[in-house]
Amino acid sequence: MxxxxxxxxxxxxxxxxxxxxxxxxxxxxxxxxxxxxxxxxxxxxxxxxxxxxxxxxxxxxxxxxxxxxxxxxxxxxxxxxxxxxxxxxxxxxxxxxxxxxxxxxxxxxxxxxxxxxxxxxxxxxxxxxxxxxxxxxxxxxxxxxxxxxxxxxxxxxxxxxxxxxxxxxxxxxxxxxxxxxxxxxxxxxxxxxxxxxxxxxxxxxxxxxxxxxxxxxxxxxxxxxxxxxxxxxxxxxxxxxxxxxxxxxxxxxxNLHQYLGFGVSAHSYFKNIRYSNATTIEDYIALINKNGNAVVEKEKQTINDKIEEYIMLGLRLKNGIDVSYLKEKFDYDILKEKSLTIEKLKKLNLIEIKNNRLYATDLGFYVLNTIILELI
Ligand SMILES: C[S@@+](CC[C@H](N)C(=O)[O-])C[C@H]1O[C@@H](n2cnc3c(N)ncnc32)[C@H](O)[C@@H]1O
Ligand code: SF4
Missing domain, CATH: 3.20.20.70 (Aldolase class I)
Incomplete structure (x- = not known):
């Protein structure tokens, strides 16, 4: 587990x-x-x-x-x-x-x-x-x-x-x-x-x-x-x-590991569902006392949500995203699906691919948001 x-x-x-x-x-x-x-x-x-x-x-x-x-x-x-x-x-x-x-x-x-x-x-x-x-x-x-x-x-x-x-x-x-x-x-x-x-x-x-x-x-x-x-x-x-x-x-x-959030406005990610708690202290306390939980939003993650989120969050990390993880876990071949964009970003020296990992270069980190938008 x-x-x-x-x-x-x-x-x-x-x-x-x-x-x-x-x-x-x-x-x-x-x-x-x-x-x-x-x-x-x-x-x-x-x-x-x-x-x-x-x-x-x-x-x-x-x-x-x-x-x-x-x-x-x-x-x-x-x-x-x-x-x-x-x-x-x-x-x-x-x-x-x-x-x-x-x-x-x-x-x-x-x-x-x-x-x-x-x-x-x-x-x-x-x-x-x-x-x-x-x-x-x-x-x-x-x-x-x-x-x-x-x-x-x-x-x-x-x-x-x-x-x-x-x-x-x-x-x-x-x-x-x-x-x-x-x-x-x-x-x-x-x-x-x-x-x-x-x-x-x-x-x-x-x-x-x-x-x-x-x-x-x-x-x-x-x-x-x-x-x-x-x-x-x-x-x-x-x-x-x-x-x-x-x-x-x-x-x-x-890296999209699961976590539980407790308290006002806390978020959780568990068993493919994202939960958010009430955002005021008064509502949170009232909901916990009434129902035992204070969840006000619940969203099941689709495969596409997960792929996007993995790319979006993973690219913030120096060692970037694991290309084979995307393939094995979500049946998504980013090298194929985004081949033209990847070639362009590589030529501009904004990303690199090594040992099955795709990551932003030092130069890429200055325009990370643009890279992320291009790759999702
Ligand atoms: C949730 S705050 C908690 C830390 C603690 N309350 C404090 O302020 O010392 C965590 C950090 O987020 C950063 N932060 C908060 N609002 C920000 C903003 N609008 N832009 C950039 N950083 C922000 C600050 O550096 C802050 O220390
Ligand atoms: S308002 Fe509170 S949480 Fe926000 S930065 Fe200031 S001390 Fe930290």
Whole structure:
């Protein structure tokens, strides 16, 4: 039986960043006790139908680190009591620099968390302010020191590039400061200007100027080269790791492995069906209490959906897609079906095919979305 992952969504944040459209809410802390009860109930009930071993757990958000002491251990204990969790499972928690303290970090490591992802975005105070972050560079350094002091060895830091007013030197200073903290993984996300976020509205109303596309591409090229020089290997378009520290949870999702999602707006992919949960805390709690699940959308994947998704997600990875897997699993010969496009992209030096794998070249990574559109 295939091993599967678990994702738990924590929809609470201390304040809302100006670029973010993840499902997360401020000033809803009074719901935390009820939310926790609902989560535990959802986990218990789901475990009765699923016997697969769990090899990755990802507690994301929102801001899981802003939960009161004891909450993360309650969630993880519930998963471990109800599911068979691989003793070597990768267990990640996402946190903000200003909500990490010694007691929480100790609790996380004691209950089995072995990977921590800290959102920094930038070390430049004026940029942090511009994007609505409420921590300082020093909060980040303190958080990493605390995490190291309790014994965490696998730490990621999220940084953002392509921000309005950001310069290449800002990116360089941020990446240097992060690498100095002995982290094992850096996620380097290019800003997506999400509709109706305060940053989007400020750009639309001409209060802030968006970085030009050319500048944003050059910034990504710079970050890629600089991170490579610092010893971080790009294994996915936005993800860089010291060898051996790639995030298993995300790699499994990109490779279409199955996972169960718990909590508000969590998605699951199990037995060829994609499920999504209710998107407000109130609806989620009410549905769990009434029905034992909070699924509001259910979609059976056709073979074509699966082929498209495999190509779309797989091409984000450095080692790309497995041509023989497509043939054996879905009876789809991409080399034949897309022969003309593949020849064209190869001539342009945007893709390569080696050992039955089709992947984007370094040059191809700059126009990945176009390559994906051509190949699906
Ligand atoms: C779900 S957030 C959780 C992390 C944590 N709450 C924090 O912000 O520190 C994960 C990461 O997604 C990235 N992110 C969020 N919105 C983004 C956007 N619009 N464009 C690019 N990256 C974004 C940020 O780097 C953020 O740290
Ligand atoms: S980026 Fe993180 S802290 Fe900011 S609003 Fe989104 S989830 Fe919350």
């Amino acid at each position: 295939e091993k599967i992952g678990i994702y738990v969504h924590i929809p609470f944040c201390v304040s809302k960043c100006k670029y973010c459209n993840f499902v997360s809410f401020t000033n809803k802390e009074n719901f935390i006790p009820e939310y926790l009860k609902a989560l535990v109930k959802e986990i218990e009930l789901k475990s009765k139908e699923v016997k697969n071993i769990i090899d990755t757990i990802y507690i994301g958000g929102g801001t899981p680190s802003c939960l009161p002491n004891g909450t993360i251990s309650t969630i993880l204990n519930s998963i471990k009591t109800n599911f068979k969790v691989d003793p070597n499972a990768e267990i990640t928690i996402e946190c903000n620099p200003n909500s990490v303290d010694y007691t929480k970090a100790q609790e996380w490591i004691n209950c089995g968390v072995n990977r921590v992802s800290v959102g920094l975005q930038s070390i430049k105070q004026s940029l942090l302010k511009l994007i609505g972050r409420v921590h300082t560079k020093q909060d980040y350094v303190n958080a990493i020191n605390i995490l190291h002091s309790v014994g965490f060895k696998n730490i990621n830091t999220d940084v953002m590039i392509g921000l309005p007013k950001q310069k290449q030197s800002d990116v360089k200073n941020t990446l240097l400061a992060v690498a100095k903290q002995n982290v094992t993984h850096i996620s380097c996300y290019s800003l997506i200007l999400e509709n109706n976020t305060p940053l989007y509205n400020a750009v639309k109303n001409k209060e802030i100027k968006e970085l030009s596309e050319e500048k944003a591409i050059n910034m990504y090229a710079f970050a890629y080269k600089f991170l490579t020089k610092l010893g971080f290997n790009r294994y996915e378009v936005s993800n860089f790791a010291i060898k051996g520290y790639e995030c298993k949870h995300n790699i499994n999702c990109w």
